[in-house]
Amino acid sequence: MTKDLLTRRARLLGPNMATFYDDPVHIVRGQGVWLWDADGRRYLDCYNNVPHVGHCHPRVVEAIATQAATLNTHTRYVHEGIVDYAERLVATFSGGLETVIMVCTGSEANDIALRMGQAVTGKTGIIATDNTYHGNTHLVSQLSTRKPPIGGHAPNVIRVPSPDSLRPLGGSAEGQAQVFAGHVAGAIARLEAEGHGFSSLILCPFFANEGFPDLAPGFLDPVANVVKKGGGLLIADEVQPGFGRLGGHFWGHRRIGVQPDVVTMGKPMGNGHPVAAVVARSNVTAAFREAFGYFNTFGGNPVSCAAAMAVMDVLEEEGLVQNARDVGAYALERMRALRHPLIGDVRGAGLFLGMEFVGDELEPQPDFTAHVVEAMKARGILLNRLGRHGNCLKIRPPMPFSRGNADMLVETLAEVLAEMPR
């Protein structure tokens, strides 16, 4: 049945529509941190950050169902749902980040954030890191390293080397922050010289796709100064680290101690319901609206807001940000006790954890990592890999992940590593 489904899928969705795993999983049901396939096999979900408060959380389902039965229309009529949610959301920020534009996807949010930089500065130059992913629109995909766009990369976009744990910029962990800021300063100078001018630097404050290097609080201070001096906006893409994922801090930029001008968010915001947002200072939002006359039909509709509000409720009531800190620290400690000659580093924060596999001379081991991912899946644990070299395990489970779940994860990982060639 799954094979027939794969054939129909390739015919209807295109022959090159990607799946995870050599032998894709056919998932039919989810609850909390668990997923079940069509054969009734249960998987521990150590990958999905979208079902943030747990797959099919009854509180979120109920909120969606009740609001969908009551009203679901657009924001050119006045409704309390978006206003109440926006109030709740901006209360999690400081530094004057007090207005919200609600959209449907993180890509839409980043597409707006970049144009906010342009609207405020009147300039077009954009800087991003060089192994990142901020989404899939034409503009935002210019920042990705996946494929060069048809017609070539846009001349107003410069990508700078991003920080790394095992191979720090400039060769030393201590100097990395200054070297990173130096690259950004150089890019600003180039954008100015080439006539684009500098509008914004966008980055994930956890550098998730780069392999989330260990960076001390204050790491982004030098680059924030460079951005400020250059007259542009600092955009924090919180699509991955946001909503308490990193434990203890509600936002990734808080953890590293930097004040962005614009923050974008998406994936976990509605526990799977397509809702995303841009949070910015009032003058930035107003300048963007003035320049672009933006409207988003589905953005901020009452059902999206009800889903997003329920996620906030559950995070608070179930203490999930604290849980991410506690269980994340516990899992990290247990992972650090694992032994295999290719383990180069074990790192992460809250419930975003990884393990980097390298050889004696730090040679990345992507194939080994891929084998570990497949072997974990074969044992009922879903996770994946990321990083510049594809050699880091990506462990990013739903937030109700427990110590017992962490034990299962780590013990299975120990079994898999024991069976891998040394």
Place this chain on the structure above:
Amino acid sequence: MTKDLLTRRARLLGPNMATFYDDPVHIVRGQGVWLWDADGRRYLDCYNNVPHVGHCHPRVVEAIATQAATLNTHTRYVHEGIVDYAERLVATFSGGLETVIMVCTGSEANDIALRMGQAVTGKTGIIATDNTYHGNTHLVSQLSTRKPPIGGHAPNVIRVPSPDSLRPLGGSAEGQAQVFAGHVAGAIARLEAEGHGFSSLILCPFFANEGFPDLAPGFLDPVANVVKKGGGLLIADEVQPGFGRLGGHFWGHRRIGVQPDVVTMGKPMGNGHPVAAVVARSNVTAAFREAFGYFNTFGGNPVSCAAAMAVMDVLEEEGLVQNARDVGAYALERMRALRHPLIGDVRGAGLFLGMEFVGDELEPQPDFTAHVVEAMKARGILLNRLGRHGNCLKIRPPMPFSRGNADMLVETLAEVLAEMPR
């Protein structure tokens, strides 16, 4: 209470977040073709095409609630929801349009469609009509006439004059199709001469935002030939006319009798749930995925597909496409019997109707039209205006709109026109 809400709204969503109507409505509940405000006042909804099968249709609500309680994850796992829906959707098309990319908004769909043209042709030039709106991403908003983008209009986008009912291109309704095709041919030549090359022409086959001029079947044949000869793709944006809105035909391009290479859809697809799609030939979809490595986290998730499938079920079981034809024809006939010296034209198809207000010399009457919109709202009828000059009433109700609803609409319109200055 609504006033306090407006104050909070302006503070939290930005001071220049638009609303409909001089005195905005605060809607709290919807059912079928009806909306209720916070004071319990009932409005007949003659505007919203998003709640396509009626506000809060129980069948769609149930589908969303059930699937949200079962599983809601992404398409890198295999799931029957997207495959079953894609199969159902492509069955409504001909001409080899047999693959689907599912996304969250019409803007995302058009952003992809334009890049499909670029991926297939290896060229970047885009042609659109000159009073259109295809969405809000950076790329797609280049096609809009709302505001010029920061940094100026992209050089690879050319906008051509669009057809008109009262002021046909070239001065005669008979010659308009050839004149329109001639403008497109000229734009292709210019894009080629300027080195961009021609990748696609995008248009709404009903020219909804242009004021949906009356155009005979075959009108788009000359332009389709020009596009084909130019080696580009013809993209039909069905966000407004699609899903049976025009009555009798499921898609706007079928009604006018043209075969597009790519079709985009959005608003009505999930009755308010954020779901949208691009339908194209298999080779076009594959070329796009090959060129861009596209993935959309929320796109095609099981809940979106359940909502979209329920919309298809209801359309069929309640005979709503036929209803749109019948009631639309009835409403149009009654509207044509109304008398006021400024009525220049009454036109439309299915449940997408309008009335254009002009003076003796065809001078557009946008202020008069705005007054009619406000007066209708004051009498409990929600509609709006559109067109190049903002002088056409826009009547586009949910599809279960009945003859009784049409009577209420037309009789109220008669009252309003009787009271307007002559």
